[in-house]
Amino acid sequence: MMLEIVSRNKSFGGWHTQYSHHSQVLACPMRFAIYLPPQAVEGNPVPVLYWLSGLTCSDENFMQKAGAQRIAAELGIAIVAPDTSPRGEGVADDPAYDLGMGAGFYLNATQSPWHAHYQMHDYVTDELPALIEAHFPVSTRRAISGHSMGGHGALVAALRQPERYLSVSAFSPISHPSLCPWGQKAFTAYLGDDTKAWQAWDSCELLSRYEGQPLPTRVDVGLDDSFLTTQLGIEDLVAAAQARSWPLELHQHPGYDHSYYFVASFIEDHLRFHARYLLA
Amino acid sequence: MMLEIVSRNKSFGGWHTQYSHHSQVLACPMRFAIYLPPQAVEGNPVPVLYWLSGLTCSDENFMQKAGAQRIAAELGIAIVAPDTSPRGEGVADDPAYDLGMGAGFYLNATQSPWHAHYQMHDYVTDELPALIEAHFPVSTRRAISGHSMGGHGALVAALRQPERYLSVSAFSPISHPSLCPWGQKAFTAYLGDDTKAWQAWDSCELLSRYEGQPLPTRVDVGLDDSFLTTQLGIEDLVAAAQARSWPLELHQHPGYDHSYYFVASFIEDHLRFHARYLLA
Numbered sequence: 056m057m058l059e060i061v062s063r064n065k066s067f068g069g070w071h072t073q074y075s076h077h078s079q080v081l082a083c084p085m086r087f088a089i090y091l092p093p094q095a096v097e098g099n100p101v102p103v104l105y106w107l108s109g110l111t112c113s114d115e116n117f118m119q120k121a122g123a124q125r126i127a128a129e130l131g132i133a134i135v136a137p138d139t140s141p142r143g144e145g146v147a148d149d150p151a152y153d154l155g156m157g158a159g160f161y162l163n164a165t166q167s168p169w170h171a172h173y174q175m176h177d178y179v180t181d182e183l184p185a186l187i188e189a190h191f192p193v194s195t196r197r198a199i200s201g202h203s204m205g206g207h208g209a210l211v212a213a214l215r216q217p218e219r220y221l222s223v224s225a226f227s228p229i230s231h232p233s234l235c236p237w238g239q240k241a242f243t244a245y246l247g248d249d250t251k252a253w254q255a256w257d258s259c260e261l262l263s264r265y266e267g268q269p270l271p272t273r274v275d276v277g278l279d280d281s282f283l284t285t286q287l288g289i290e291d292l293v294a295a296a297q298a299r300s301w302p303l304e305l306h307q308h309p310g311y312d313h314s315y316y317f318v319a320s321f322i323e324d325h326l327r328f329h330a331r332y333l334l335a
Numbered sequence: 336m337m338l339e340i341v342s343r344n345k346s347f348g349g350w351h352t353q354y355s356h357h358s359q360v361l362a363c364p365m366r367f368a369i370y371l372p373p374q375a376v377e378g379n380p381v382p383v384l385y386w387l388s389g390l391t392c393s394d395e396n397f398m399q400k401a402g403a404q405r406i407a408a409e410l411g412i413a414i415v416a417p418d419t420s421p422r423g424e425g426v427a428d429d430p431a432y433d434l435g436m437g438a439g440f441y442l443n444a445t446q447s448p449w450h451a452h453y454q455m456h457d458y459v460t461d462e463l464p465a466l467i468e469a470h471f472p473v474s475t476r477r478a479i480s481g482h483s484m485g486g487h488g489a490l491v492a493a494l495r496q497p498e499r500y501l502s503v504s505a506f507s508p509i510s511h512p513s514l515c516p517w518g519q520k521a522f523t524a525y526l527g528d529d530t531k532a533w534q535a536w537d538s539c540e541l542l543s544r545y546e547g548q549p550l551p552t553r554v555d556v557g558l559d560d561s562f563l564t565t566q567l568g569i570e571d572l573v574a575a576a577q578a579r580s581w582p583l584e585l586h587q588h589p590g591y592d593h594s595y596y597f598v599a600s601f602i603e604d605h606l607r608f609h610a611r612y613l614l615a
Contacts, residue, residue, distance in 0.1 A: 064591075064592055064594050064596035064597070065557070065559070065588075065590040065591045065592065065596065065597070065600070066596040066597075066599065066600055067599075067600045068600075071596055119399070119400050119595065120399050120400060122402035122405070122599065124596075124599070124600075125402070125599075125600075277345070279345070308345075310345040311344075311345045312344055312345065314344050315399065316344035316345065316346040316351055316404075317344070317345070317346075319346065319347075319402065319404070319405075320345070320346055320347045320348075320404075320405075
């Protein structure tokens, strides 16, 4: 059996299901969650929003805390939430919360001991969508979004493979990882000391070199986010977007922080943003 | 300081805050969460929905998973979520998940070693509302709701003290605890072997003896709830309500289970139900 059901719950008339499967790309068993809205039945494929979570998360945080199913059920959009790293025995790890398991940074690692399993970019942009599109009543109309490390992952996925997505959004993304402590630590471990190799995994660097058609992009950030000035680099993303005339919708929210209380408050806006392109 | 802030997050334009305080009734420090909608400012007191959570929960499960803040912010209703039992060093406990900490059953225990701290009924119906009404811009218009063990707690609170509430609702309540394994285990421990003493804490028993004005009541239950036939006793509640011409709105949902995915799917209906009375 390729896909094994871990749990299954009816939600807003649709179904939230956790599956486990063996990932070839990551060379380990992986778990993901999919929310299929009531519209998703055989013969009526729905578009898919991929959601990438932040540090320490699994597939569960977004599905349990964001309240996205209500809008997804209204709009007829499926949501897929992968885990944030490879896991299990034999997978390299680090005791810190911001490296190793739960902290895959959605890149393809080149350095030992990480490269054997940490190929999250290929997993979330290629292997997982192929699996989803083979097994569920979904179309190939895709959008991608995420939070914090997952916001970075969504922007990088869209900038590296724009032909695969119709729109991209992010909450509180780590926008310029080459220049912030979280990113420098992870990139040094996964990609090595040569900062040239980091450019291919940094949304500000990718955007400043981008030559293709731009992709509709929405970013929301809380102005009371405790990581705003030290880790997120939103102003660098805005500058890079302006320099390339990139269509970045930036929404800044006074009083909001980095938590899922913030994500939940504005997830409806993100789903309606993606619906403009997914359902067009 | 009577109330100490534990955490604070902006949510849907209002504020979710966790506080700790010393409970006189429970003789231990307690934590609760309050969501104040944007309408709650000095001089504009808002009504309050008290939410009682189920076995193993703290104040966090409902606030993180139910998605209630969106509707509370729209309607102008505060939500207060207490913990599910006394906690801490010196508080009696049991290794099982369904007795002791996390399983207070919202009653006043009479048996040793529980009675020293397990007085959750007095805490949630009396001490906590007094504290909330003294410290926050809320009115004395109250409703009460809850899930599973907390659904039992909400029904019992409303049936024992109907003058304190304008409406009551429950998701998947343990409706007839005297006759189900969860209830029998907890009541034996907290109240002793004499089942006469159980009647004062059992919503079916209370309802069958109720003489006052009835209270608007809504109950939702999932028909794929794995505890439906063994623990919930909904049919006994329906029979007791019919015998007393009690205004029970029962909503049964095919496919839904006992989880917060179920609660989240119908919390909007419950808040709008309570708003009819709280905002009248």
